[in-house]
Amino acid sequence: MSSNLFWWLIAGILITGGSCKEDESTKTAPSPVVNVVSVGKENLPVYSEYVGQTYGLSDITIQPRIEGWITGMYFKEGSLVQKGSLLYTIDDVTTVNQVDEAKAQVASAQTSLVKNKADLDRVRPLTEMNALSLRDLDASVASYEAAKNQVTVAEARLANAKVQLSYFKMTAPITGIIGISKVQVGDYVSRTSLQNGINQMSSLGEVRVRFPVSENDYLVFIRRYKKDPKASNFYSIPVELILGDGTVFGEKGNLQLTNRQIDPTTGSILVQAIFKNEQGILRPGQYVRVRFQTDEFNNAVVVPQQAVNQMQDIYQVFLLTDSNKIKPTIIKTGARVGSNWIVQQGLKEGDKVAILGSRSITPAMVVKPVEMKWDYDSTSKN
Numbered sequence: 091m092s093s094n095l096f097w098w099l100i101a102g103i104l105i106t107g108g109s110c111k112e113d114e115s116t117k118t119a120p121s122p123v124v125n126v127v128s129v130g131k132e133n134l135p136v137y138s139e140y141v142g143q144t145y146g147l148s149d150i151t152i153q154p155r156i157e158g159w160i161t162g163m164y165f166k167e168g169s170l171v172q173k174g175s176l177l178y179t180i181d182d183v184t185t186v187n188q189v190d191e192a193k194a195q196v197a198s199a200q201t202s203l204v205k206n207k208a209d210l211d212r213v214r215p216l217t218e219m220n221a222l223s224l225r226d227l228d229a230s231v232a233s234y235e236a237a238k239n240q241v242t243v244a245e246a247r248l249a250n251a252k253v254q255l256s257y258f259k260m261t262a263p264i265t266g267i268i269g270i271s272k273v274q275v276g277d278y279v280s281r282t283s284l285q286n287g288i289n290q291m292s293s294l295g296e297v298r299v300r301f302p303v304s305e306n307d308y309l310v311f312i313r314r315y316k317k318d319p320k321a322s323n324f325y326s327i328p329v330e331l332i333l334g335d336g337t338v339f340g341e342k343g344n345l346q347l348t349n350r351q352i353d354p355t356t357g358s359i360l361v362q363a364i365f366k367n368e369q370g371i372l373r374p375g376q377y378v379r380v381r382f383q384t385d386e387f388n389n390a391v392v393v394p395q396q397a398v399n400q401m402q403d404i405y406q407v408f409l410l411t412d413s414n415k416i417k418p419t420i421i422k423t424g425a426r427v428g429s430n431w432i433v434q435q436g437l438k439e440g441d442k443v444a445i446l447g448s449r450s451i452t453p454a455m456v457v458k459p460v461e462m463k464w465d466y467d468s469t470s471k472n
Contacts, residue, residue, distance in 0.1 A: 124444045124457040126410050127464055130392045131439035136385035136427050139332070140361075142301030144376040146292030147364075148264050152177065153287040155257045156185075157280035160273055165262075171291070173265045178288070180279065182258035189255050192248035199244040203237040210234045266293040267373075297365050297372040299331065299343070301380055302358035308348070311384055329363045332379040333371075341366045345382070387425070391433045394464050397443045398423070398431050405431075410442040414456050 162179040165171050213230040216222040262268070269290045273279055279288060303311075315327075325346065331339035343365035352359050363380055365372065398421070399406045409419045421436030437443070442459065444451075451457060 121458045125462045126442045126459040127462050129437050129441040134387045134390045135383050138384040139381045140301040142299045145298040147296045148293040150291045151287035152289040154279045160277045167270045171262045175262045178260040180258040185255045189251040192251040196244040199240040206234040206237040266291045297367045299363045329382040392430050395429045408444040
């Protein structure tokens with residue numbers, strides 16, 4: 091190849107490369123895709139959540155009323171037992187002997203009563219015939235009355251002995267689930283040997299949930315539900331229960347009562363809700379969350395939290411203009427409800443707000459908006 095032809099080829103390559111770069115530089119960059127949401131105007135319910143603990147509708151401690159050796163257990167631990175079912179027996183030999191002794195005393199007193207009644211029946215007619223003195227009659231009457239009193243005393247002692255004997259058989263005070271026994275057959279028990287009793291039972295057809303509410307929240311709730319004629323009664327508010335695994339319990343409950351006083355050490359008041367527990371899922375001692383509506387904002391202008399940028403006390407959104415450009419706009423926010431902001435100034439219903447995140451888009455750039463759907467109600471639950 092001649093040297094002239096070589097240089098002509100090199101010149102052609104340079105010219106071609108230069109024209110390609112010029113073509114690439116003249117291409118227009120595509121408009122960035124931006125997610126936008128429409129500003130809503132809603133009646134926005136406000137929900138509050140509190141941490142609580144579950145209790146049986148009745149939680150009963152099984153405590154012996156006498157002392158002795160456990161001679162029998164007549165239930166399966168952790169099972170449902172019926173009211174009146176036999177749970178434990180305690181060695182009752184000594185008390186059985188006391189009952190027998192009291193029966194014998196009753197019999198002796200009744201025999202004495204019969205004898206004194208017969209004596210009185212003989213003395214009374216003889217006294218009327220003046221065969222015996224009035225002193226003899228008075229003595230006979232006194233003996234008879236004393237014998238009657240002895241019968242009353244003996245019968246009372248027998249009744250007390252039978253009551254004591256009944257304590258040696260411990261029966262279920264309610265229908266419910268019984269726990270794991272703290273004693274076994276052969277253990278010695280007394281009224282003071284175990285501080286929390288030898289077992290516990292819980293009625294679980296319904297379950298109580300107790301949770302503390304701050305004094306400020308309590309005052310807001312009570313004032314709203316007492317003064318607002320459109321609001322339902324405070325104690326008829328439906329309450330949701332959120333279990334430890336994050337799932338929502340299938341049955342809704344109702345607020346039942348509040349404690350009589352504010353706890354001065356915590357500044358809170360204890361509130362109780364009741365839930366039906368037909369499937370037996372709930373057990374005493376579970377830590378749960380309760381959630382219920384505590385307020386409502388009517389015709390509130392709402393925007394999702396992710397669309398709002400906050401720098402100290404300044405809140406800003408990026409408003410989408412009619413020309414598909416981004417316009418930074420300062421807004422005044424009200425309360426934050428769940429993952430929403432209530433906007434008091436700067437936005438109106440129907441405005442479209444861009445969600446940029448960390449992206450850098452200048453106001454001069456034209457963007458391609460993509461409408462995002464969002465749910466006002468579901469995000470309003472804390």
